[in-house]
Amino acid sequence: MTDHAITLPVGPGTVLLDPNDGAPLQFVDPDAADRRFLLDETTDAFHSSEHRWGSGFVITNVGSTRWSQPAERRLDGPGVQLTYPLLDTLTLTVTRTGGERLLERYELTNTGAAPLVVTSLGINTPFRDLYESAATSLAQAVHAHVWTGGADAWVWAQPMSGTGRSLGLIVRSGALWSYSVESRNQNSSSNVRGHLLLQATDLARNSTAFGGQPPIEIASGESWLLEWEVGFFASREAFLAASTPQLTVDRLYAEVGQQITVLGNTAGLRVDGEASVEREGERVAVTGTQHGAVHLSTDSAQTAVLFHSPLPDLVRRRVRFILDQHRPTERPLPYRYAFVPYDTATGLTQTTNGWADWSDGAERVAMPALLQEARRRGWVDSPGEVDEALVGFADFARNLLLDESAAPRWGSTVKAPVRIYNSPWLAHFFATQHDHGGADDDLDLAARILERSFELGAGEHLSIGHPEALVLVTERLLEAGQADRATGLRDLLVQQAAHFAKITVNLPSHEVNYEQSMVAPLVTLYAVAEQLEGQDRFLGPLDQAVRWLRAFGGPQPHIRLNEIGIRHWDGYWFGRDRQWGDIFPHHWSVLTAVALRQLPTTMRTAESDSAAREIFHANLINIFADGSATCAFTVPSAVDGRPGYRADPLANDQDWPLTLWLRQLESGDV
Known part of the structure; x- marks a missing residue:
């Protein structure tokens, strides 16, 4: 041609x-x-x-x-x-x-x-x-x-x-x-x-x-x-230096009641959202009055920012909404202790309908995991109700989300193969339950889930949350006097890191051929293995993987886009409306933030820490003021002619950002 x-x-x-x-x-x-x-x-x-x-x-x-x-x-x-x-x-x-x-x-x-x-x-x-x-x-x-x-x-x-x-x-x-x-x-x-x-x-x-x-x-x-x-x-910096923005903001997010300053050519600035405006010459101060996005536009330029509720308040409202709306109370025991998707348009829970990504397992584990983290911090209004829900879910998961070998099922009614992605999420849940209640069988089950995951191929798979779950479980095993078992798991993780360091770019395909939610766990894997081994063996592969990871996110000055890894299929798999197209921010974008936070101190920078904060805060936009949520916001104005730039009505898998943020929250984050 x-x-x-x-x-x-x-x-x-x-x-x-x-x-x-x-x-x-x-x-x-x-x-x-x-x-x-x-x-x-x-x-x-x-x-x-x-x-x-x-x-x-x-x-x-x-x-x-x-x-x-x-x-x-x-x-x-x-x-x-x-x-x-x-x-x-x-x-x-x-x-x-x-x-x-x-x-x-x-x-x-x-x-x-x-x-x-x-x-x-x-x-x-x-x-x-x-x-x-x-x-x-x-x-x-x-x-x-x-x-x-x-x-x-x-x-x-x-x-x-x-x-x-x-x-x-x-x-x-x-x-x-x-x-x-x-x-x-x-x-x-x-x-x-x-x-x-x-x-x-x-x-x-x-x-x-x-x-x-x-x-x-x-x-x-x-x-x-x-x-x-x-x-x-030659670089991001060179590209941005060649652009000449007419409208800028001093930050893309702030708490409700705080100000975001708009600079540049602000003549005729329009503010679409719950906010008040004060003008001093060309400088405009916008103050959010309610949780949510605010669009800023002039005749020549536009952007969007987020004013968010204080994190403890938003978590409390989300926990309350999960308890009230995301549990299938019409089911018999123990099925009623599951957590399921919820349709914000109809007010109904969503049945599986033979669609694995609408099941009561898999990514829905984020909801009980969020309850655990909120309970641990005291960010719940009814601790007893939360405890009861968690004990019930633990019984449900033990009997219906795991088989007799501790291999994970996709959901309690889904007739599908074992899904290795689910192993670390369930292991982390049971280890955290052990922390809360001290039950030895919870810790034993958490360890068995991880051991079984390696038998199923976790050593050659980049499962989301796998290194973090292994660190938590092995720490608890050491505290329980099970050093040999802990050492065995840690050795398997180091071997896993060595395997990926050897194959370098030849990563195996997962549910998608190549994606940000493969590379972020790879970064975390190398970082954790380096911390466990301490011989600088994984620093080179780690540096390379970080470059791959950061390439997924761009510098667009918009709350939904800045540093958010490209992902363009979740609206179809997880949403109600089955719409393909760019989903920003998608919940797994926080994996980049988690990975950046786990880098060795010699590799963490003020810029990487700032990027992590941007990503965590951006994901608050998918939780609404009343505690409801959306699993997918389709950003393009249209996809194959169908209008986009809209939130899917299904709340499904979007609770991972809050869960993962709370698990490693540092002082000064919010």
Whole structure:
């Protein structure tokens, strides 16, 4: 396809354009020849010419259409000019010019006699954000961190390895107010992020996305211009230095009653949410009056921040809601002591319906685990009721979530294979129950669950929470005088770390081929093994894994996006509405925060500690003021045409952030 491509310079690299339609097919970094910044029609099955870079769609008051093949193509010095007659009275002209950066101009011209209003406009930018094997992803793919902050908009396509040049797109004229995703459905499933479309507006499909979508009004004979440049950048710092934000905030989260300062071009600042506003010149102080997100926007830029309830208060309300709404009290004993999903739209608990991710096991263990942590800190209003619920769940889990060998079932009624992911969650629960009640059989069961997990293959699996559960259980075994048993488990963990250090990039696929919730447990595994062994054997692999982990999160100045690892399938697997697409923040994003907190002191920095705090606080946005919650907030304005930027009504697996935060809460965190 690229044998006769038009080649334009882009700084130290090049961009290859199709000779027929002038679309960029690939950006090439000479120092990373195998890296693919864009999807490739010859290798990526779901990608085709209809989603090439620069194709798109428009919805107007006089009609709607897509564009792909230009009616005219003209070589123009170090670039091309393309003309697309879109509607009877609307023409699109696209120019691409090479140089230090690729300059792209998208110009809409109203050729009619009447004003024209554009209510949606999306441009394809098919960044190669997909997950094959871990080794292939790390060598060839990129994480596309999208920021549609109006005139402040940009995209940073960072290599998944966290090393080498990134590709950055920065808006220089015009604005991008949202983005959408296409090709996200059961066919593409969980290993493909889809086609990313950058949008100058999506008013027609989702008027409230990202706080609001303005129309584009073009007078008769006039034009509207969107201009951006695309180039290679050596680092995150170099990329951010090249952007020129018009609207900034001093922080993205604060407690209710505290202030967040807005700076920059704040003229006409609009505040959408429960907050009060005070202005001193260009400086605006916004004070939250209720728990929840607040959108801030001007005619040129936008962002969103979070004002949150004090953590103890929010935990109390969530615990109360779990006790009142997440227990299937209609069931017989001991099934009624389970914790199940809850539909906030209907007020009903959610039955499993043969769908394992709606079961009463697996990720739902977060709810009793949160009760344990809240009870330990005294952040509950009815300790006796919490204790009774925990004793009941322990009986339920012992008999119905574990088989006779201590292998974990997916749920009490799910006819599915053993799920090794569940082992550390149940082991941690029973070890914590032992701490609260002192029962020897709880500690013995916790140890047996971990021992059985190694028999089932945990030594070659990156189970979430596995190193932390093993540390807790072995500490309790030592206290109980069972040194041999504790040493045996610790030796298995060190052997596990050595195994992964040996295979390096060749991580085995789990339920997804490669994801942040594999790499974060890998970082934790190396950190814990290094602490146990103390011979510096795992510092090199740990440093590499941290780079992989940090690459999942981007620097977007938005409470839902900043440092949040990319994840784009939980709305389908865990939500009620079965919607694919970016979920930010997803509950496992806190694994990055947990891993950063467990780094050796020589590797922890003020920046990594700050990133951890950002992630923990961002996840408070999925818990609501009354203690209800959502398992998935779909961020794109639309996914395969269905409106997004909305919370799924199901509360399901979102309690892990609170649970994990409380387990390692440090002074000064809140």
